Amino acid sequence: MITVLLFAQLQxxxxxxxxxxxxxxxxxxxxxxxxxxxxxxxxxxEAMVAINEAYALEDDEIKSGDIVAIIPPxxxx
Amino acid sequence: MITVLLFAQLQxxxxxxxxxxxxxxxxxxxxxxxxxxxxxxxxxxEAMVAINEAYALEDDEIKSGDIVAIIPPxxxx
Amino acid sequence: MHTDLxxxxxxxMFQHIGDSGQEKLLEKNVLIVGCGALxxxxxxxxxxxxxxxxxxxxxxxxxxxxxxxxxLFTEEDVLNHTxxxxxxxxxxxxxxxxxxxxxxxxxxxxxSLEPYLNNIDLVMDATDNFDIRFVINDLCQKxxxxxxxxxxxxxxxxxxxxxxxxxxxxxxxxxxxxxxGATCDAVGVIGxxxxxxxxxQVTEALKLLVEANDKLRTxxxxxxxxxxxxxxxxxxxxxxxxCKSCGDNQTYxxxxxxxxxxxxxxxxxxxxxxxxxxxxxxELAIHVQKFGEMVMNPFLIRLxxxxxxxxxxxxxxxxxxxxxxxxxxxxxxxxxxx
Amino acid sequence: MHTDLxxxxxxxMFQHIGDSGQEKLLEKNVLIVGCGALxxxxxxxxxxxxxxxxxxxxxxxxxxxxxxxxxLFTEEDVLNHTxxxxxxxxxxxxxxxxxxxxxxxxxxxxxSLEPYLNNIDLVMDATDNFDIRFVINDLCQKxxxxxxxxxxxxxxxxxxxxxxxxxxxxxxxxxxxxxxGATCDAVGVIGxxxxxxxxxQVTEALKLLVEANDKLRTxxxxxxxxxxxxxxxxxxxxxxxxCKSCGDNQTYxxxxxxxxxxxxxxxxxxxxxxxxxxxxxxELAIHVQKFGEMVMNPFLIRLxxxxxxxxxxxxxxxxxxxxxxxxxxxxxxxxxxx
Numbered sequence: 093m094i095t096v097l098l099f100a101q102l103q104x105x106x107x108x109x110x111x112x113x114x115x116x117x118x119x120x121x122x123x124x125x126x127x128x129x130x131x132x133x134x135x136x137x138e139a140m141v142a143i144n145e146a147y148a149l150e151d152d153e154i155k156s157g158d159i160v161a162i163i164p165p166x167x168x169x
Numbered sequence: 170m171i172t173v174l175l176f177a178q179l180q181x182x183x184x185x186x187x188x189x190x191x192x193x194x195x196x197x198x199x200x201x202x203x204x205x206x207x208x209x210x211x212x213x214x215e216a217m218v219a220i221n222e223a224y225a226l227e228d229d230e231i232k233s234g235d236i237v238a239i240i241p242p243x244x245x246x
Numbered sequence: 247m248h249t250d251l252x253x254x255x256x257x258x259m260f261q262h263i264g265d266s267g268q269e270k271l272l273e274k275n276v277l278i279v280g281c282g283a284l285x286x287x288x289x290x291x292x293x294x295x296x297x298x299x300x301x302x303x304x305x306x307x308x309x310x311x312x313x314x315x316x317x318l319f320t321e322e323d324v325l326n327h328t329x330x331x332x333x334x335x336x337x338x339x340x341x342x343x344x345x346x347x348x349x350x351x352x353x354x355x356x357x358s359l360e361p362y363l364n365n366i367d368l369v370m371d372a373t374d375n376f377d378i379r380f381v382i383n384d385l386c387q388k389x390x391x392x393x394x395x396x397x398x399x400x401x402x403x404x405x406x407x408x409x410x411x412x413x414x415x416x417x418x419x420x421x422x423x424x425x426x427g428a429t430c431d432a433v434g435v436i437g438x439x440x441x442x443x444x445x446x447q448v449t450e451a452l453k454l455l456v457e458a459n460d461k462l463r464t465x466x467x468x469x470x471x472x473x474x475x476x477x478x479x480x481x482x483x484x485x486x487x488x489c490k491s492c493g494d495n496q497t498y499x500x501x502x503x504x505x506x507x508x509x510x511x512x513x514x515x516x517x518x519x520x521x522x523x524x525x526x527x528x529e530l531a532i533h534v535q536k537f538g539e540m541v542m543n544p545f546l547i548r549l550x551x552x553x554x555x556x557x558x559x560x561x562x563x564x565x566x567x568x569x570x571x572x573x574x575x576x577x578x579x580x581x582x583x584x
Numbered sequence: 585m586h587t588d589l590x591x592x593x594x595x596x597m598f599q600h601i602g603d604s605g606q607e608k609l610l611e612k613n614v615l616i617v618g619c620g621a622l623x624x625x626x627x628x629x630x631x632x633x634x635x636x637x638x639x640x641x642x643x644x645x646x647x648x649x650x651x652x653x654x655x656l657f658t659e660e661d662v663l664n665h666t667x668x669x670x671x672x673x674x675x676x677x678x679x680x681x682x683x684x685x686x687x688x689x690x691x692x693x694x695x696s697l698e699p700y701l702n703n704i705d706l707v708m709d710a711t712d713n714f715d716i717r718f719v720i721n722d723l724c725q726k727x728x729x730x731x732x733x734x735x736x737x738x739x740x741x742x743x744x745x746x747x748x749x750x751x752x753x754x755x756x757x758x759x760x761x762x763x764x765g766a767t768c769d770a771v772g773v774i775g776x777x778x779x780x781x782x783x784x785q786v787t788e789a790l791k792l793l794v795e796a797n798d799k800l801r802t803x804x805x806x807x808x809x810x811x812x813x814x815x816x817x818x819x820x821x822x823x824x825x826x827c828k829s830c831g832d833n834q835t836y837x838x839x840x841x842x843x844x845x846x847x848x849x850x851x852x853x854x855x856x857x858x859x860x861x862x863x864x865x866x867e868l869a870i871h872v873q874k875f876g877e878m879v880m881n882p883f884l885i886r887l888x889x890x891x892x893x894x895x896x897x898x899x900x901x902x903x904x905x906x907x908x909x910x911x912x913x914x915x916x917x918x919x920x921x922x
Binding site for chain 4: 401444
């Protein structure tokens with residue numbers, strides 16, 4: 093299982109801050125596609141992603157047990 | 170190895186915020202005694218202790234790999 | 247609703263507060279004990295957020311060294327020696343004239359504090375010593391009021407929310423009143439450490455006041471900004487059924503007269519006597535030596551400060567020479583002992 | 585030293601600053617871009633800490649909805665429509681008359697900002713949109729000035745410190761300027777989220793200014809106070825040698841005239857035209873519909889707001905009807921687009 097943490101507008105859109113996904117071995121790119129299609133999070137493409145508190149590139153692989161933070165651009169100040 | 174994190178006055182007394190200790194299996198009480206005798210941290214008896222971000226009692230056991238926070242009473246406000 | 251709600255627009259847009267949360271905030275009563283670094287900033291944030299009724303208690307006046315970290319206060323308040331709660335209230339009224347603020351110049355102790363708990367929804371700890379925190383802990387158990395502990399020193403700080411009979415209380419966590427707490431007067435403090443503690447305290451306050459109890463943080467947070475440390479500590483295990491404050495047989499030990507600190511002005515001697523905790527003189531010596539010139543013998547420690555002199559006796563009595571003011575004497579005592 | 589140092593006593597006692605750190609702070613020059621929630625509190629903390637010289641830039645004036653989270657400002661500033669930097673400077677002078685504060689009412693863009701970077705030790709980001717953050721990112725690489733990113737919305741926030749040529753820059757992290765950022769106008773914001781971002785920004789500022797670079801936090805921090813989340817993210821991997829802003833071949837794309845947002849007042853029409861990013865109209869529709877009554881056709885989106893109307897064209901042009909002020913038009917644009 094992968095735990096996805098959602099922040100800011102993504103959290104508001106889904107009305108939850110955590111998404112447990114029954115997945116094993118998926119790339120960052122694939123996860124983003126999945127979140128877009130399954131949950132309508134269209135703006136996820138612009139978001140940064142961190143796997144277990146480390147910045148991840150699009151081809152990086154996510155494994156079961158990982159905690160993935162999806163970090164949308166927050167512009168408020 | 171056990172990593173001890175020091176806060177506030179304990180940090181100031183030792184001039185460091187982290188103490189890597191070559192130890193394996195030691196109780197909280199024993200660790201406190203050791204810190205008192207080896208490093209002169211006399212006030213450690215009053216401190217709270219957390220093992221891997223969980224509050225620990227005097228008889229709880231610390232294992233190699235654990236991160237131990239020593240939390241002296243901070244009274245400033 | 248007679249208040250102008252438009253000013254809270256950005257807070258009402260926040261989905262977890264909303265219009266109904268804002269209305270709850272406007273009706274609540276919060277007591278802030280202490281109006282130093284933590285207290286003044288807690289007050290500012292709660293007033294800006296529109297918490298309807300605040301009572302702020304403090305015995306001290308504004309001093310030049312406060313300005314480095316104590317928001318709300320200005321150089322003019324230093325010149326006028328304005329009591330902190332009065333200076334705070336003046337500025338808070340300018341920030342939000344719709345909030346009711348009761349400013350109380352008072353030395354908090356079990357007897358003086360108790361009347362102010364009437365009708366209070368939440369107590370915010372902004373004190374600078376553990377004696378009074380244990381009193382707050384007992385009083386809040388007795389009257390079943392949640393309270394939020396906060397403390398900071400150097401670049402470190404901590405906060406924890408105590409719900410009567412539900413979470414471990416301060417007695418559960420610390421077992422005994424600590425002899426010496428780390429004070430800002432001993433190791434200094436930087437502004438951001440204060441503001442992080444305040445922010446965590448105020449967030450939990452907002453959750454409690456809008457009744458979003460399921461979102462409350464149940465951990466004790468602990469951080470050091472300079473060392474880049476952050477811990478969120480699960481304290482469930484600390485809950486003690488035998489605790490005298492929150493356990494099955496509550497006796498509220500810190501409200502007990504025998505355990506209270508006794509303070510007296512010694513007539514005609516320019517001296518205040520405080521009967522405090524009993525110290526091991528050798529340990530006390532290590533702790534206080536950095537504050538001034540120290541002389542000790544087996545019976546007492548004499549500590550020379552800039553404008554005062556303190557004498558610590560083996561039996562726990564402390565003489566503060568150079569003042570007839572109980573407030574000044576206690577301030578000095580807690581600056582040094584913590 | 586002509587300044588009275590006693591006021592900084594508690595900060596000088598903090599072992600990592602000390603007397604020598606305090607003297608460094610008094611000599612430094614910091615530029616704060618933006619004087620809203622982040623900017624006003626950053627300014628207050630740096631002024632209280634005794635940073636010697638501050639320049640604060642902002643184009644906006646104080647509005648009633650600011651008071652909920654923007655410290656320094658009062659109801660009187662709202663009544664007077666005081667520009668934010670002017671209101672801030674007035675209060676900052678009362679807090680610490682020893683600090684030099686230059687308050688600049690200015691719409692920041694590459695050309696207007698560049699002259700203010702002369703002799704600056706550090707740039708603090710307190711802006712509300714990514715267009716200007718990418719400009720700051722390029723300018724700070726070009727002049728080799730460290731800058732500290734900060735942003736918040738709802739109960740969440742983030743901060744990250746960018747050292748020219750050393751750490752990954754904002755271009756490395758985000759690759760492209762985001763189309764829509766989450767704004768406080770869209771999802772609201774609570775005060776504590778602002779103050780935590782400010783506290784992390786100011787702590788790193790103090791480390792940089794006292795030259796304790798070995799203590800700098802190298803991670804991006806990200807938190808959500810309501811959800812009790814905290815992440816400290818290692819971004820080493822994001823560093824891109826091909827980055828046009830900080831890589832081997834720097835072209836500073838955001839300083840390029842072609843990439844700049846162009847704004848013009850349409851004479852006699854009570855309308856300002858902004859030539860911004862090119863939007864996919866369908867995506868834009870989802871984003872803006874919550875702000876007002878929306879009508880769309882394949883060529884444009886018309887959005888009715890309280891006092892203005894905005895028209896978004898397919899080619900990126902935006903008309904803001906109901907104003908001749910470039911500042912108001914841009915403010916509205918960023919409130920809605922982010």
